Amino acid sequence: MSRFEIVAREDFSDVTYLLECHHPLMAKAARAGQFVIVMSHEHGERIPLTIADFDRKKGTITLVIQAVGKTTREMQQECKVGTKLYAITGPMGIPSHFDKVKKVACVGGGLGVAPIFPHARAFKESGAYVIGIVGFRTKKLIFWEEKFKSFCDEFIICTDDGSAGIKGMITEGIKLAIQKHPDIDEFVAIGPPVMMKGCAEATRPHNIKTIVSLNPLMVDGTGMCGGCRVKLGDQVKFACVDGPDFDAHKVDFDDLMMRLKRFTKEEKIALERWSASCRMRDQVHVAPAFMMAEVAPEVLAAGGDPLGLPDPFDEARGG
């Protein structure tokens, strides 16, 4: 089997999909908390994606991707089982620490649900009492429920609309967990920046150690460009080589969110141009044209903008 081949794919929703890629060496080396940099094709950009799972026996790594911009939407369309990614590099970043903790809460919001899974598993395997807290916008978007339950002693789902689990934001789940278990040693939270900020604020008054996994814009992922720099108090750290895990109570989330908007204008141009080229191609092939129309209302219903592009910050509310 060739390098970087996609061996399995699963679609969790209109915008969220899973790719399982063949890379035996990476499967062997990967640890929870690490990420990869992916290029889907030769003209593509390098995007960082957290490793959501790895299977050493099968020699695969799993990525869960949300189609928000040009690259991820294009991948959603192009990446089929049997196709290959142009490049996968990693595993990058310092693996998470699983120090002996008695009780831990693993919090995943929106897209962060997938990458928090290896943490839950690793903590469980190290003998901790694991509370899983995950947030989705609505019941329909829930995935991996069973997978989590098999490694969590307690599992809390929050949905924005209350269609499953607790109604409300993920911080409601955190409050509930702290109420019930004042002796939680550590929180680990992964998700959109707004959600991680919310987690940090929820645990700060209780003075519980909280770790977040940051995912700023990156180019090389090897510490060379400094594009992924984040502020921690008065220190500057590179998420790619000094992280991606940081102490949530020190992270300057406002700075992080501002820096994520660096290329908003260019991202919009790229997406519009790509969408236009898709429409042109669809018109040529006739059939798929109505598929776009079919997708759009659902995306709209799910809170996306007319382009069908869910705002990553909106996602946080769901998380």
Place this chain on the structure above:
Amino acid sequence: MAKKKTIRTIPQQRTPMREQEPHERVNNFAEVACGFRVEDALNEAERCLLCPEQPCVAGCPVGIDIPGFIQKLTAKDYRGAFDVLTDTNLLPAICGRVCPQETQCEEVCTVGDTLEPVAIGRLERWVGDKAIAEGWVNIPYIEPSDFKIGIVGSGPAGVACAADMAKAGCDVTVFEAFHQPGGVLRYGIPDFRLPNEVIDAEVNNLSKLGVKFECNTLVGRLFTIEQMIDEMGYDAVFVGTGAGYPSMLGIPGDSLNGVLSANELLTRCNLMRAKEFPNYDTPLPHGQRVAVIGAGNTAMDAMRVCLRLGAEKVYCIYRRSRTECPARAEEVHHAEEEGVEFHWLTNPVAVLDDGKGGVRGMRCIRMELGEPDDSGRRRPIPVAGSEHDFETDLVVFAIGTNANPIMGQTSTLKLNKRGYIEADENLATSVAGVFAGGDIVTGAATVIEAMGAGRKAARSMKTYLGIRDIDFPYAAEGRDSTNKLFGIDLRERNFARVRVVAMAKP
């Protein structure tokens, strides 16, 4: 034998090299220096006195037989000139372009005592380009040895080491974290100084020597140096990962969205082809008024890239004066011609934000020079009350780099207190069989110095593995192109796993 040349008989003027006009070239990424024509090369070659002292050879970090190749050139034996060059330097087309010859071979040139020195770099480049155009490659028959060598990093140090080990018959694999090989040659140096085709051609030559390139491989994280030695069967490993990790400004406003490192700008532009966005997916920040902080070669590259991307104004902000500026004179000259505005003795104190996360300007303070500091250069001291503001919408910093932490995080290699890998005079590290060289040992330096380190490490590796090697590398051969054995004397065949075959065109 031709009549002996003297300083009076040689062409007195240095042969000029045609360059793209400044106003024309700031609009494109094509090479600025167009290179010699054959008549230029022959004329310039005539200027070499072939002096017996050969100070240029000692001035070259890799000890190229400079009079040797120039002599071949004057005899119009171009292939011979290429053979002499590639005895010591596998990448003449690259080094002829990016080496700081004016502080190396050309600085000590005997002709330079009276006239302008021989344009050695331009001649080297001409021979390198000629070889690429003609498809010349020197592929010896190399009898394989049982040794397996791993090279970490495909930059200049790594490829130089790889070439030497491949010529010694070893099975060499070069690992590169990016998706294309070349390291700093690829991501750092812009097309107008070093076109990608030149890198491709030179990398291709290495492949023909049997060197394998494995891209998308982040050594340290995908597997460790220790695993390479203990589990993966590598007999020796060379670490040439470069310095990388850019130094931050450390002033208010340095995390604003319009502030980025020169490394980021150059990587986006050169490696990721962001200048062709949206045909390539990687975006690039564009500035109308760009302030570049620092005055090294990287800063010059960043400024000239910004001009080509359409900036109206590019300022160079440097806290010392022109005399202390670390960039090559030629690069400063080029930047100046293209319209970069230099502000010497100026230091930034804050980046001013536009209220929307971007940059509206920069506050600077004037400096004056005091007593010499540790580097021997006069220390810049702020002039009280001289703060002034620049209007700018993009700030690029090129103020040096620190050691990349990945090797330190993932291996037991001993580091010095600044985080660089500690290596002895033979470039051996604290782990047996592991050698290191280039920026990851010395801190940021030049391409040719890194290549020199790669070759030195190769020599040590051969000693370590018990592969026979002559003391000074590849000096014995060269003049006689029938004796093409990459430095291993034909008469000593005891350990030399090398045999001559006809040189084939690819």
